[in-house]
Amino acid sequence: MSADLAHIRQVMAEADCLHPEAEVEAAIDALATKINAELADRNPVVFCVMNGGLIFSGKLVPKLNFPLELSYLHATRYRNETSGGELFWKAKPEISFIDRDVLIIDDILDEGHTLGAIIDFCRHAGASAVHTAVLVDKEHARKARPDLKADFVGLTCVDRYVFGYGMDYKGYWRNAPGIYAVKGL
Numbered sequence: 001m002s003a004d005l006a007h008i009r010q011v012m013a014e015a016d017c018l019h020p021e022a023e024v025e026a027a028i029d030a031l032a033t034k035i036n037a038e039l040a041d042r043n044p045v046v047f048c049v050m051n052g053g054l055i056f057s058g059k060l061v062p063k064l065n066f067p068l069e070l071s072y073l074h075a076t077r078y079r080n081e082t083s084g085g086e087l088f089w090k091a092k093p094e095i096s097f098i099d100r101d102v103l104i105i106d107d108i109l110d111e112g113h114t115l116g117a118i119i120d121f122c123r124h125a126g127a128s129a130v131h132t133a134v135l136v137d138k139e140h141a142r143k144a145r146p147d148l149k150a151d152f153v154g155l156t157c158v159d160r161y162v163f164g165y166g167m168d169y170k171g172y173w174r175n176a177p178g179i180y181a182v183k184g185l
């Protein structure tokens with residue numbers, strides 16, 4: 001079904017900006033500094049989690065100043081909806097990472113089902129260490145594994161449905177240049 005573009009435009013017009021572009025860019029800079037300090041000698045395989053991780057990865061990876069290999073994987077459980085379902089692998093990693101450090105880059109750690117499943121997959125597939133970077137960690141008490149934290153977190157956000165910087169509202173506004181919360185959600 002095609003999207004109602006008037007509704008999509010209205011969502012942007014009415015959204016609350018939680019983190020403007022300059023703040024997000026500063027957070028990405030700070031994350032890069034930390035990752036450069038911690039992973040410089042690890043020769044990692046870096047995986048962008050599509051689709052949401054695309055913008056964040058594109059901004060972060062060029063700021064990493066050490067040798068790495070870059071690829072992608074695609075696991076999804078929201079499928080353009082605003083609540084999650086079962087995790088579905090659209091693309092498993094193709095590049096080998098046996099006995100390698102892996103760095104997973106995703107846009108948001110919400111309930112954590114997605115990141116948890118990706119970490120499990122990478123460990124079972126032979127990664128020697130799995131590091132995780134998320135642009136946003138959403139603060140609430142519904143985490144699938146309360147002990148699961150991302151190693152590198154750019155920003156936190158309140159418990160609302162957010163979009164921008166790769167995160168979508170019904171497939172749209174991944175291009176929004178800041179992190180916005182949908183009115184009423």
Ligand SMILES: O=P(O)(O)OC[C@H]1O[C@H](OP(=O)(O)OP(=O)(O)O)[C@H](O)[C@@H]1O
Pocket residue numbers: 049050051052053075076077078079080084106107108109110111112113114115168
């Ligand atoms: O912590 P969770 O509650 O599991 O949610 C976080 C995941 O949900 C989103 O992906 P989505 O399933 O929407 O796929 P997409 O990236 O292709 O939009 C987001 O990009 C994370 O990967």
Ligand code: HPA
Pocket residue numbers: 078108110111160161162163167168169
């Ligand atoms: O708040 C969110 N926004 C966009 N995508 C998401 N995936 C999980 N939570 C969210």
